[in-house]
Amino acid sequence: MTSSAPRRTVLAAALAVAAGAAASPLARATGEPAGRPALPVPETAPRRSKSPVDYHAWTTAADWHQGTGHGTRVVSGRRPGIALARPAGTTEYHDPHTGKTATWEYATWTSPVRRLPVPATEAVASWNAHTPAGTWIAVELRGTYSDGGHTPWYVMGRWTAGDGETDIRRTSVDGQKDGRSAVSTDTFALDDPASGLRLAAYQLRLTLYRRPGTTATPTVWRLGAMASDLPDRFEVPASKPGLVGCELHVPRYSQEIHKGQYPQYDSGGEAWCSPTSSEMIIEYWGHRPTRRQLSWVDPSYADPQVCHAARYTYDYQYEGCGNWPFNAAYAATYPDLQGVVTRLSSLTDAERLVHAGIPVITSQSFLKTELDGAGYGTAGHLMTVIGFTPTGDVIANDPASPTDPAVRRVYKRHQFENIWLRTKRHDDKGQVKSGSGGVCYLYFPVNSAPTQHRVLRELGIR
Numbered sequence: 001m002t003s004s005a006p007r008r009t010v011l012a013a014a015l016a017v018a019a020g021a022a023a024s025p026l027a028r029a030t031g032e033p034a035g036r037p038a039l040p041v042p043e044t045a046p047r048r049s050k051s052p053v054d055y056h057a058w059t060t061a062a063d064w065h066q067g068t069g070h071g072t073r074v075v076s077g078r079r080p081g082i083a084l085a086r087p088a089g090t091t092e093y094h095d096p097h098t099g100k101t102a103t104w105e106y107a108t109w110t111s112p113v114r115r116l117p118v119p120a121t122e123a124v125a126s127w128n129a130h131t132p133a134g135t136w137i138a139v140e141l142r143g144t145y146s147d148g149g150h151t152p153w154y155v156m157g158r159w160t161a162g163d164g165e166t167d168i169r170r171t172s173v174d175g176q177k178d179g180r181s182a183v184s185t186d187t188f189a190l191d192d193p194a195s196g197l198r199l200a201a202y203q204l205r206l207t208l209y210r211r212p213g214t215t216a217t218p219t220v221w222r223l224g225a226m227a228s229d230l231p232d233r234f235e236v237p238a239s240k241p242g243l244v245g246c247e248l249h250v251p252r253y254s255q256e257i258h259k260g261q262y263p264q265y266d267s268g269g270e271a272w273c274s275p276t277s278s279e280m281i282i283e284y285w286g287h288r289p290t291r292r293q294l295s296w297v298d299p300s301y302a303d304p305q306v307c308h309a310a311r312y313t314y315d316y317q318y319e320g321c322g323n324w325p326f327n328a329a330y331a332a333t334y335p336d337l338q339g340v341v342t343r344l345s346s347l348t349d350a351e352r353l354v355h356a357g358i359p360v361i362t363s364q365s366f367l368k369t370e371l372d373g374a375g376y377g378t379a380g381h382l383m384t385v386i387g388f389t390p391t392g393d394v395i396a397n398d399p400a401s402p403t404d405p406a407v408r409r410v411y412k413r414h415q416f417e418n419i420w421l422r423t424k425r426h427d428d429k430g431q432v433k434s435g436s437g438g439v440c441y442l443y444f445p446v447n448s449a450p451t452q453h454r455v456l457r458e459l460g461i462r
Contacts, residue, residue, distance in 0.1 A: 050117050052231075053438075055342040055460045057224025058111055058204075071107025072208065075219055079336075079446055081129075082109045084208040084217035093209075097169035097316040104209040111204045111223070119146050119198030120227035123188040124439075125156040126325040126341040127206075128222035128332030134211040135218045136160035136168050139325075141188055141225065144201040145180065152176075153205060154183045157325055160218075161312065161333050166211065169316040172323060185318050186325050186341075199227060222332070226342040230437045236421040238414040241392025243351040248359055250284045250386045252407035253303050255399040258310075261301055265310045266320040273382040274322045275309035276399035277361045278331055280384055281443045282309075284359060287334035303404070322380065324363075328441055336446040340461060343438040347394070347417045349459055350385050353442070356455040360385040361441035362396075366419040367428055372412055376400060377428065380436075 058064060061080040071088035075081045087105035094101040125139050138158045143151040155173040163169060176183040180197065181190050190197055204225060208218045255276040258269020266272065282288065289308045297304035313330045315323040328339030344350060350360045361384050368377035378400070386408075387395035394416040401407045419425075422435040442461060444452060456462065 051345065051460070052118050053226065053228040053343045053345065053460070054116050054118065054120070055224060055226045055340065056114050057222055057340070057462065059222045059224075059462070064109070067109050067111045069107070069109045072109045072206075079221050081219045081221040082206060082208070082223075083219045084135075084210055087212075090212060093168065095168045097171060103212055105212050106207050106209050108208070109206045109220075113144070113201050113203050114225070115201045116199065116227050118229055119200045120229045121190045121193040121198060122229075123199060123202060123225050123227040124186055124324060124341050125204060125223075125225040126328045126339065127157075127159070127220060127224070128329060128338055129159070129161075129218055129220040130333070131160045131162070131218045132216045133162055133164055134166040134214060135216050136170075136209050137218050137220060138207040138209070139223070140205040140207070142203050142205070143181070143188070143199045146196075146198040146200045149180070151181055151188075152178055154188060156183065156186065156188070156204075157323070159326065159329055161330070163311070170314070170326060171317040172315050174317060185315070186323050193229075198229065202227065222338060222340070224340060226340075228343055228437065230343075230423050232424050233422055234424045234426075236418045239346040239348050239417060241351075241388070241413065242348050243355045244388040244392045245390040246355050247387030247395050248284065248354060248357065250359055250384060250397055251280050252397055252404045253280055253306050253399060254401045254404050254407055255306070256402050257302055257404070258306055261298070262307055262310065265307075265314045266322075269306070269310070272306065272310045272321055273399050274324075274327050275313045275330070276306050277382045277384050277397070278313065278327045278441065278443075279306050279309040280397055280399075281359050281361060281441075282331055282334055282337065285334075285337055285443065285445060287337060322382070324439065324441065327361075328443070331441070331443045337443060338446060339441060339443045341439065341441055342459075342461065344440055344459065345438060346421070347392075347413065350440075351388055352455050353459070354385060354387055356452045357449065358442060358444050358452055358455070361443075362420050363436040363439040364416075364419040365425060365433065365435055367426075370419055371415050373409060374398070374400075374411070379427070379433070382441075 064074045071086050072082050073085035075083045084107045088107045090105050139156045140153045141156050142153045154176050159170045160167050172185045210216050253276050255269045255272040260268045289305050294304045297307045310321045313321045313326050324341045328341050331339035365380050384397040393413045394411045396409050397407045398409045421438045423437040425435045427433050
């Protein structure tokens with residue numbers, strides 16, 4: 001049927017182009033050749049008041065030098081990052097998912113303090129990293145409250161790309177709270193936003209781990225967080241269609257054809273909306289797992305790369321494939337591809353991205369009656385916005401479809417915008433639940449085309 005079950009107390013659950021090519025694989029409603037947007041993208045974005053969403057990342061050599069490292073070094077080159085130079089110490093880690101305890105060398109890097117232009121109620125960290133076998137990273141967030149108090153260091157994820165004998169199991173950490181805020185899977189949130197308390201600033205801390213006596217090292221290329229303070233709203237004002245009449249050539253994959261496959265990963269394909277959406281966009285940018293990487297998949301299964309994405313986005317604590325930053329991190333394991341988790345404010349923002357050649361993976365929850373043509377309701381579901389009709393309706397690749405060809409859907413503009421951007425909703429029992437508030441994944445090349453770079457920058461992504 002649909003995707004994953006609810007998993008947050010504050011948010012609804014979310015369940016042969018070169019990466020650096022300047023041309024975008026566009027299919028245009030006008031019938032003109034691919035490689036340019038169907039309509040011109042304005043040179044500058046309209047002036048806005050302070051946004052309630054702040055995405056900030058450390059990505060350049062200058063950024064990394066601004067932080068404080070203990071045992072780390074800045075890696076230069078076309079993709080600067082942080083690597084383990086010499087151990088700052090050793091520690092033992094008991095992996096709750098394998099039952100094994102092992103000794104690890106580690107080094108740390110701590111970001112400068114990020115003071116938020118608009119104090120926030122929620123924050124989601126995301127990262128891009130290379131983690132060879134026998135290495136892993138931990139990402140932590142420490143916040144400063146608007147009254148001057150501090151949170152503890154919250155673990156936002158323990159992550160590695162692999163799951164071999166020398167690897168830990170990638171995991172979120174439950175039970176983190178201080179009586180004023182808490183972390184639910186991948187999301188930091190204040191307990192009582194109505195009190196007026198806010199997150200005024202934060203720092204991120206990386207810890208890089210490796211097996212003792214080796215020279216292997218994780219390398220982190222991007223580390224960032226999206227912090228936001230969105231109003232409670234059941235209804236979102238409709239945006240006017242702007243840049244419409246464009247559709248991207250994005251592969252179509254159904255999660256439903258994988259029902260019952262590899263149930264150890266989130267009960268099988270019926271819950272694989274997030275990795276299925278991720279795989280579609282990874283392949284849009286010209287990447288996919290190799291035949292060797294897919295050799296573990298039953299050869300009788302169609303679209304084995306979807307099974308692969310599910311396995312390598314799986315969060316062993318949450319017991320699901322819908323961890324937002326884990327999906328972004330998985331996408332970034334492919335050469336020269338970046339992934340971030342953020343929020344957008346309207347479909348106008350999504351239109352600008354799509355016209356620049358960047359699909360948008362969106363998170364939404366809705367009743368069957370709230371999205372005409374879907375044929376289902378869901379407590380949390382991911383799909384991809386790949387285009388807009390000439391009248392402004394949304395063209396989406398919806399993985400909750402019975403077959404691959406059926407994945408392409410057209411949804412009414414305001415219905416889609418409302419179920420994606422709202423922060424409150426009613427479930428089928430009439431109870432008040434949370435909405436994602438415009439959460440999305442954005443995957444894009446390191447060397448984006450100038451138009452893509454400009455639109456991302458204008459939306460706060462660099």
